[in-house]
Amino acid sequence: MDTQSSLATVSGWTKGLPLTLDSIALSEIGAKSWNILREDVQFPAAILRSSALDQNSKIMRKFLDSSSAWLCPHGKTTMSPQLFRRQMDDGAWGLTVATPQEIRVARHFGHKRILLANQLIGKPAIRYVLDELRDDPEFDFYCLVDSVDCVNQLVEQIRVHDVRRPLQVLLEIGSAGLRCGCRTQEEALRVARAVRSSDSRLVLRGIEGFEGLFQFQAQPGQDNPVTEFLKILLEIAWQIEKERLFSGEEILLTAGGSNYFDLVTKAFSSAALTTRFQVILRSGCYLIHDSGWYARVERERQDRMKEAGNSLPKAEAALEVWTYVQSVPEPALAILTAGRRDCGHDAGFPVPLKWFREGLHTKPVALGPEYVITALSDQHAHMRIPAGNILKVGDLVGLGISHPCTTFDKWKLLFVVDDDYNVTSAIETYF
């Protein structure tokens, strides 16, 4: 098991690497003295600002120190075992993942406590997890259930498997029109009872929700729908406790994407349960942050937390995608050499942050808000530019992104840089 990634070799054709390499050991990249602004890498290139990672990591530790919550960061954001390790070193309780393939990656890199924040579907995936549970007594695994069908399919596989310990499940609570999860208290209890009827093949170890799905439902002047959802979730937990359907001396209450971990912690910490419980946050994007959606919601969170007398320092966007100006075909339009294959666009287009021209600059210069990405093609960004535009063909432009998850998955390799854009190391992703 290669927990260090130190032996990983990256193919020379990998996006971002200089075109002249045959291959390179991941661990050697930091020693190459490459600099982004000197064009030592090939553009487009994705970079992570080391100082931003440090800052964001520190903020989350500060938050956790002031609360009783634990972090089980969602690995799906970066799918980078090197960043997983950093998060574990930061004191994470375990690692959250989204799919069986992500479990597979996490296991390959030695993770012992994994929360699949989804139902475990399909006979081969169930059997794989049962094999892992049988072969490694230290493997502490949790997955979600939200239907009697789902419970029955897990039980059916365990029945014919010699795993010899129960599979730990969490009951997922959802809401009408959204994603997975039980819609009503009755349904939740029905599923919890099905778990109880499994002869300890399954054990109900807690309750789960993803409050992030409610962020688009907020209406001015109304109660925060996130808080309302968390209340419903706790009420169901209370009913389940009343029916003694939870297993174990301590149960898990888990929610918390990267936007509302403060509200989740506040609501869950004061849960009126008699069973001991741990509050588990699953924030995935906090370490990377962004220049779009997450930056906007952070401002709301900061306002909320300031009101509550518990303010946090400002997070910094760690991820940038650097490109060339490819063409300035019209006075108000520039085309950049990165497109939707390089930057996610599900939560807004990338944001032009900085530019750099060799000879003219010694460090990147900020681009004002009048530089706007208005469209992405597969391999191009279309940027509106102001009258008196200063950019010309061959200039470097650094783009901020909106929503780390869908930009990370477009890169096999990201360069870690210091504040002078020296490449100090590189990270691999396993999507």
Next chain:
Amino acid sequence: MDTQSSLATVSGWTKGLPLTLDSIALSEIGAKSWNILREDVQFPAAILRSSALDQNSKIMRKFLDSSSAWLCPHGKTTMSPQLFRRQMDDGAWGLTVATPQEIRVARHFGHKRILLANQLIGKPAIRYVLDELRDDPEFDFYCLVDSVDCVNQLVEQIRVHDVRRPLQVLLEIGSAGLRCGCRTQEEALRVARAVRSSDSRLVLRGIEGFEGLFQFQAQPGQDNPVTEFLKILLEIAWQIEKERLFSGEEILLTAGGSNYFDLVTKAFSSAALTTRFQVILRSGCYLIHDSGWYARVERERQDRMKEAGNSLPKAEAALEVWTYVQSVPEPALAILTAGRRDCGHDAGFPVPLKWFREGLHTKPVALGPEYVITALSDQHAHMRIPAGNILKVGDLVGLGISHPCTTFDKWKLLFVVDDDYNVTSAIETYF
């Protein structure tokens, strides 16, 4: 140079592979007797239907046989060297690519004639191409220019490089509000004259446009904007010829994505030029086709071609993404185990095509148009289902996709299957 990919080994954690593999040689996958419907692979999985590839390949050959055009297929669609080879075996003139990294991949897999359908930007990329031209006399390379700045930056690098043969460029023609390319005849001539002034460091070998960008501008009752654009492009070619700014005994006229290759061939074949010319199409998606956007525009093309007395058989969608039903949390909603990290969504959501349940079915059964994907999360598809829905947790659902390019780039490995969904081989991608 590994033109067969036969030595490639795929890591066991690769999306789609069974979870129990450590690694597998690409060439061994076909001998494993895996079947998609038997759940021998891990879902989500991307598959290519072999019979559809055969059919689409045959259609393009039939079209080319009936015309004087050549195909230089856009490799960016699949970035799969195995499919590139198939396209070369089908008689392709060369390979089109979009970025320097894609040139690098194509060179690694032995391609000798490469058309970069973009400007070649950045000193390191220019130097890389000049090195390749110097070291391989058989390397036949073309790239686009659309500004004097771009011409000057190429010339500047050639000046200090001992490449000893001219860099072949094509003049890109664009249109207001769209992407790269000269907007006016005056500008085009200015750029062409700059090429001529380069002391044969650059030679102008033809003219280029991408008519596909006009597909959203069509207005009922008006002249087809694609045809209008092609007329403008030919008029500029004629002006350039008049000024004797082209080099070589035969020049290239190139356009033609996967939607309008009939219009491009018709317009270009009758170009009123005295210089000999070759018509080069760059269709990238024809081999894969789809179940969304390309399927719709194919119907228009078929109508056009039938009118012109030159009809083609119907293309078939080769690419499907197979998933599980993860949850049916409401009577009208099912959640599937594939999301925007598995299927592109820039040209419409994926289309539920078929479902399969072991024990109930012996082959996949069609899903009607009342099954509709209404949203994608990162790792989930949200599907509206009709009253009387038949699907339950654990059923397999095969999704058709819209726009092959942005689904291909979400997979490192795609399974090639026969009509019974037996896996007969696998292809790798190099994004």
